[in-house]
Amino acid sequence: MLEKNSQLLQVIHLRKNFGAIQAVKDVSFDIAPAEIVAIVGDNGAGKSTVAKVISGAYRRDGGEMLWNGGPYEPHEPDDARDIGIETMYQDLALVNDLDAAGNIFLNREPTRRLFRFLPLLDHKQMRERSAELLRRVKIELPSYDRPVRQLSGGQRQATAIGRILLSERARLIIMDEPTAALGVQEQRKVLELIRNLSDHGMAVMIISHNLEHVFTVSQRVIVLRGGEVAGIVSTAEVQKQDVVSLIMGGGA
Template sequence: MDTRGAPEHHHVTPVLQARGIVKHFGAVKALNGVDFTVNPGEVVALIGDNGAGKSTLVNVLTGVIPHDEGEMIFDGEVVHFSSPQDARDHGIETVYQDLAIAPHLDAVANIFLGREKRMGGIAGFFGFLDNKGMTEETIENLHRLNVRVPQLGRRLVTLSGGQRQGVAVARAVMWASKIVFMDEPTAALGVAQTQSVLHLIKEVRNTGTPVVFISHNMPNVFEVADRIVVLRLGEVVAELDPKTATIDDAVSAMTGSSRKIASAGGR
């Protein structure tokens, strides 16, 4: 499954295809001609050492920062995301490294934050919220996605870190119609909570929505990924198949200690 060359017409149409993405921060070249493809219904793990450009790539793909060169093809069309809002409007949701939730609000308020449902008629005109409708819709969607968020009515500040991350993941999953990006979603979690997030990732993939999963944790990556893309110093240095490659292969590709093994891995 070569995804680094020209568009492959004999495969399924990729949901997102980025080609030759370059991003400079002053003199530093954070991304140096990165090709990256996301296919329907797959979990792509994006791995790399600190400073390899993982977060920069995700930020470019989700409209947080603009890129300098290269093009992005989304659903068969060339797109330019000028803001995260823009990417969200295309059905791309992101779960951030630092939890992007409002801890003083409850799960429903967080899930609908910025997308509140208003009541009908004159009350809606004055901004009155349809809390009942939002709660029902949340329950319905979470049920459909088989996501379990405990205690919908409680302020998140009273929940554990894992439960809060569950809400952040649920929010992304509920709104993402095309792709979910997860930037180190398990970094702050314990073992059991990490397992439930990994489970959630598989559930999301099973609904057909692809997931791009960034992590430092190799066992997690190998457990959940269908394909592993390795970044090093702003370049894609390898694509590995977790079924055949080993954690050692991934680590050598990340650190650049053996490029031969790395580039052989995924082909």
């Protein structure tokens, strides 16, 4: 067991309602630094809601969260980003007409001054820095100056990752179904990427329906059912069938 204060994130008796719907009734779990944790559960189990409360998109109705042992109360996603929690949403939130470098630097563009008064986006610098960021996690994009609408699903995802890596603060990356829309080859790359992120000291919380992927990449699996924790298991110590039973409510 890790000491309490060595945890990166602690979620304690979390609760979130939407009117009469109790999306999250009572969810507690920890994430250690650089740990890869999977969240699984049937449709409607509360996975995305938990992720959105952690990432500051929703305000919780009960319970508490601790970040590095101190109180964590995000009011908006920027509060999460400021302390190092980055979220990759399923739609990736990319601007299709912009190139990869433009997306990675969106709203954070470096400018150089032309004739001292006309600010110019420094595209060369943005492309070089983008490529350098992605090389760190062993990703090569074929092009940094083509609109991202022309890139494959995996390359678009790599672009979203580049955005996250630009924030040097990132300590926890939340991914909601990152492999769902990808081909088999690119799915494998995403799993590799998740391991690379962890090797670079980042914890990853991955929500996935694919138990094959979950068992390949994660150290622990948190099973949600009906807004509650049905079980938390070490991937090395259980079989897929055990996790399926927890998801379905048949016991471990």
